[in-house]
Amino acid sequence: MSDDNNVSYLDRTTTSGNVTTTTINADEYLQSLNDEFALTILPTIVFLAAILVVGFVGNIIVCYIYLAKFKVSTTRCFVVTLALVDLLTCCIAIPGDVFDLRENYTFRNVALCKVLSFCNSFSTMASGAVLIAIATDRYMKICKPLAKQMSITSAKVAVGLSCVTSVFVSWPNFILYGARTVLTEYPDINGTDCSTDDRFIGTIYPLLYNGFQFLLFIISVFVIIVLYLHIWRTVLKHVGLKEKKTELTSNKYIQQRVRILLANVSSTSGSEMTPSAGKELEVSKDGTRTISTRLGEPITDSVTNECDSKTQTSKAKRRTVKRSKSKREQKARRTTFMLFLITLVFVLSFLPHLGLMAARGIHKVMFDSLSPGATAAYNFFLRSYFINSASNPIIYGFCNLRFRMECKALFVQVFHTRRT
Incomplete structure (x- = not known):
């Protein structure tokens, strides 16, 4: 090895009986x-x-x-x-x-x-x-x-x-x-x-x-x-x-509406129009409720409007609170x-x-x-x-x-x- 960090190796190839010496630079190699x-x-x-x-x-x-x-x-x-x-x-x-x-x-x-x-x-x-x-x-x-x-x-x-x-x-x-x-x-x-x-x-x-x-x-x-x-x-x-x-709340709401309708009919029609006298409740898919007697005279749900107006504000507040809580929960789940x-x-x-x-x-x-x-x-x-x-x-x-x-x-x- 020389002073300039070059190393000599013998590449033993036979050429006219001579040995060729090849010098390799370590850094370049x-x-x-x-x-x-x-x-x-x-x-x-x-x-x-x-x-x-x-x-x-x-x-x-x-x-x-x-x-x-x-x-x-x-x-x-x-x-x-x-x-x-x-x-x-x-x-x-x-x-x-x-x-x-x-x-x-x-x-x-x-x-x-x-x-x-x-x-x-x-x-x-x-x-x-x-x-x-x-x-x-x-x-x-x-x-x-x-x-x-x-x-x-x-x-x-x-x-x-x-x-x-x-x-x-x-x-x-x-x-x-x-x-x-x-x-x-x-x-x-x-x-x-x-x-x-x-x-x-x-x-x-x-x-x-x-x-x-x-x-x-x-x-x-x-x-x-x-x-x-x-x-x-x-x-x-x-x-x-x-x-x-949600399912229970929906069922409970329908039951409450039935009770309100029957109670209102009983108070306005006299004792002969008690629930046992043959009233039938019809609840349509669009939410319209009608009570019919056996005589076929329909009694509309107008009596319950006053009850709805009283609870509308409180229900709106509850819906707002639930909506806000639902948004927070959804955000927490996404995060x-x-x-x-x-x-x-x-x-x-x-x-x-x-x-x-x-x-x-x-x-x-x-x-x-x-x-x-x-x-x-x-x-x-x-x-x-x-x-x-x-x-x-x-x-x-x-x-x-x-x-x-x-x-x-x-x-x-x-x-x-x-x-x-």
């Missing part, structure tokens, strides 16, 4: 491996770039609209926190991962590797912790409406605890991650990658840490599933009771469904990543010799959890009518300002 690997996983890089753009723009819009247009609430607190965490992912974790993929053989900045690993873990843990807080808040609102609800202060405390817990869980990345040696076909030329540090290769510490993270994920998913199952059961029960109550979708996407986006991590932990050499197509698929699905960083704004747009309206108004304002 590693860079060629970088280029070849980047071309192989180009779909993954394009995927990450799309997630970055959509997530960055979408989460900025979410922060602006929820902070400027929505009133203070626990839901706003949680939604804005998720958007900020996703922005952290889009601004640091995803660009860092793209840089790591592009420099797969020449990643030598150990400090940057540790920071990127920490940010990636922190954003994931923080999102999961906030989703547990969201599920708890939804559970209290839907299943325990008469109990003490989570206040704005409590929501902020929950967010703070989520961040502190995430920092506590993620700090081992500063120790475990660093420069990992990557072997090449030339024994004297080795690359470096951002992964588990060489000092911990073959030790139990990475396995313990990854197992601890996996256990946290399983516990979190279990808690979220239990809470949303209770919410779902309560909503179904409430809908069933509401339908039954719960939206937040449930966010949680579902979060969980599903992690399944491919966790499956590959578990397979790699069980069979350590399974992914060492993959074909180019398998390498591309492996790196793509290994980063499936980044979908969560761009999906939330899309879910808000589909599930929240007011958010869509505010987005349209914002776009109109921006384009109008640019034209003028």
Whole structure:
């Protein structure tokens, strides 16, 4: 090896009995491996770039609209926190991962590797912790409406605890991650990658840490599933009771009208026209009520108009209160469904990543010799959890009518300002 970091290798080809010596530049060779690997996983890089753009723009819009247009609430607190965490992912974790993929053989900045690993873990843990807080808040609102609800202060405390817990869980990345040696076909030329540090290769510490993270994920998913199952059961029960109550109310109203009509007829027609004397009540489909005697003389329902006028005001008030309550309940259910979708996407986006991590932990050499197509698929699905960083704004747009309206108004304002 010469002083200019060039390495000499013998390419043993026989030419007139001579041996040809070929000199290879190590940096150029590693860079060629970088280029070849980047071309192989180009779909993954394009995927990450799309997630970055959509997530960055979408989460900025979410922060602006929820902070400027929505009133203070626990839901706003949680939604804005998720958007900020996703922005952290889009601004640091995803660009860092793209840089790591592009420099797969020449990643030598150990400090940057540790920071990127920490940010990636922190954003994931923080999102999961906030989703547990969201599920708890939804559970209290839907299943325990008469109990003490989570206040704005409590929501902020929950967010703070989520961040502190995430920092506590993620700090081992500063120790475990660093420069990992990557072997090449030339024994004297080795690359470096951002992964588990060489000092911990073959030790139990990475396995313990990854197992601890996996256990946290399983516990979190279990808690979220239990809470949303209770919410779902309560909503179904409430809908069933509401339908039954509506039916009973309708039947009760008809019975009350029958009694009023018969009582009024008895008071105006004398003792010979008692209900037992043969009155027959006819209730038509359009609500018109007529009482006929056996003599065939109809008696209209005009006597009950006074009773209707007295109760009209109170019934209107009750209908207004019920309508307002129904709107609040529908809004709460729509919000719960939206937040449930966010949680579902979060969980599903992690399944491919966790499956590959578990397979790699069980069979350590399974992914060492993959074909180019398998390498591309492996790196793509290994980063499936980044979908969560761009999906939330899309879910808000589909599930929240007011958010869509505010987005349209914002776009109109921006384009109008640019034209003028």
